[in-house]
Amino acid sequence: MPSSVQLDLPDPLNVKGNLNLEKSQLTRLPRSLTVGGNLNLAYSQIMQLPRKLKVKGYINLAHSKIQQLNNGLQVVGDLSLMGTAIKQLPPYLYVGGNLYLAHTKITELPEYLTVKGNIYLGGIKIQKMAETINIGGNIYQ
Known part of the structure; x- marks a missing residue:
């Protein structure tokens, strides 16, 4: 298939189980x-x-090529951002499991961040932490 062909998923898309798009060439997801x-x-x-x-x-x-996260993103399980170009986390981010930040450019933890599990920094240096963060587990360097 030529690389210039743009494939799109149906919009809205409702998947009952898991959606595995690892190594996918898709550049966008459905709006819903x-x-x-x-x-x-x-x-x-x-x-x-x-x-x-x-x-x-x-x-x-x-x-992945992800560049930013939506304000108020809610993740029931873990959230892995390892090796992405993301520079900051949005306020009101909720992670019900662990948050993995190794090899990112994140330097601060935002207002009203909630992580029920652990945060794994993987060697990145956090320079600023908002007073309103809520971490259920530990922060590992």
């Missing part, structure tokens, strides 16, 4: 996406998440 399980976008070309995104499991964005 519901995933009943996990969303795996590792090593994908996706640059942003849809505003109307509901995922009942984890979101894996490791080594």
Whole structure:
């Protein structure tokens, strides 16, 4: 298939189980996406998440082209941002599991960040932490 062909997923898209788009060449997701399980976008070309995104499991964005997260993003399970170009986390981010930040350019933890599990920094240096963060587990360097 020629590389100039743009493939699009149906909009809205409702997946009852997991959606695995690891290493996918898709550059965008449907504006309205519901995933009943996990969303795996590792090593994908996706640059942003849809505003109307509901995922009942984890979101894996490791080594993807993602550039920013939506304000108030709610993740029921883990959120992996390892190896992405993301420079900051949005305020009101909720992660029901662990947050993985290794090899990112993040230097601060935002207002009203909630992580029920642990935060794994993987060697990045956090220079500023908002007073309003709520971490259920530990922060590991």
